[in-house]
Amino acid sequence: MTDVKPAKDASSSAKSLNSMVLVNKPLKPQIVYIGELKTPVIVIDDFTADLSELQACASQIDFNLDMGSYYPGVRAKLPKDYVIEVLNHVFQLIYDVYKVPINLRIKPQTTYFSLINRQPESLTTLQRIPHFDTPAPYYFAILQYLNDQPHGATAFFKHKPSGYERITKDNMQQYFNAAEPYLQQIAPEPAKYFVESNEYYQQHHQIEYKQHRLVIYPGNLLHSTLVDPNTDIDSSPETGRLTANIFINIE
Template sequence: MQAELDTAIQLNSRAAIEILQVGREQTPVVVIDDFALDIQAVIAHASQQTFTPPSEAAYPGVRAPLPRPYIFSLLDGVFKLIYQLYRVPAQLRMQPQNFVYSLVSQTPEQLSSRQRLPHYDSHYLYHFALMHYLNPGPHGGTAFYRHKPTGFETISQPRRVPYIAAVQAHMAGYGEPDNAYIHDSTDQFEQIGQVAYRPNRLLIYPGFLLHSGLIDTDSDIDSNPVTGRLTANLFIEFR
């Protein structure tokens, strides 16, 4: 219990904040370097957890719950920025969705066709993903994509059905994607930006933005929280 209590983080007043405008749609993506003064307690806490595969099939690895003090202190430091940058209506309130440590563990041969493509987390306008890179690198970062047949970079509610239909039609005509993690552009997706992995870097982006981890099969497929591509993933909505 004490180990969890010690995981509250102090925000670094000298953290470097960069706002990227991704793609033709100019979707804001927040990158904050040296986000916390110290993340060693969080990393130590992760090393003591039991990681298991998630109930949903989308994530190619294992996960464990994040400690509550860490969650509260992190969100307290960024929620005003999210409200302002993404113009979240003031009457909406932040609601938790999922808070987990994540480690990639599946080899390319184990991936489903869905896991070999970029994905979106939610079509809801005010759903956001926060990713805190924790362990020392080198590890792969995160990339963002445009779907070439439709031109979509974000999958909002009106785009969801035509996007899914276009992806299915492409696979019916050209076959399933290569049995590998996506990295660069393909015949169906164009990479429109990326953020490199760096310890203590916080990444914030809307859940409807097409994205994928840039998984390095030499360094990132590792279910050991001491050596793997350990990230803290927080998903929130404003309702």
């Protein structure tokens, strides 16, 4: 990673919550400034010391298709204790790094275990390009990588025809208009995951999948998983690209 600066550490000693997660303290976050906009992304390696209970939970619950998004896989509800523990450790860091007005309050949106399991040939057109979650200014994705096998990275992109890296309420329609020709172009082509730059989308940063790593980024960044069909298309919580995803809006 480049353009990295250390961020404030958070308190001391490790702490467990109902044996679900063991957080390493003090936290050692890094701020990575990505793209031409130098948007800060928070990366915390070794966020947890022990994920065994969380992994066991994932292995014992049912995963289902997420009908509310374009995620190419299955999801299951995260334990509430885990969500609370993560937010308690990182909320002040988010306010500080992203200069969130202190009068705004965190509102959790969705919280999932996630596993990619969709074969490339079954992808919809919109699942074949980088995406953004929402144009809301203080909507954030909090992502933790849970398994220790090699899996695809999380990558960030610029839409080259428009020059946009972040999609806002002000530029969203212009982005849709500029992206439409590419969607029409790829619609009849054999479907595949988007894993490398082309004349429409330029990758400007990627964060490798690493067990215990926690990543926080604005949901309006164009991003995508660099899916490796050999390792990532797997419905098993034990061997698949298992992540914990917490989405929050601060308003």
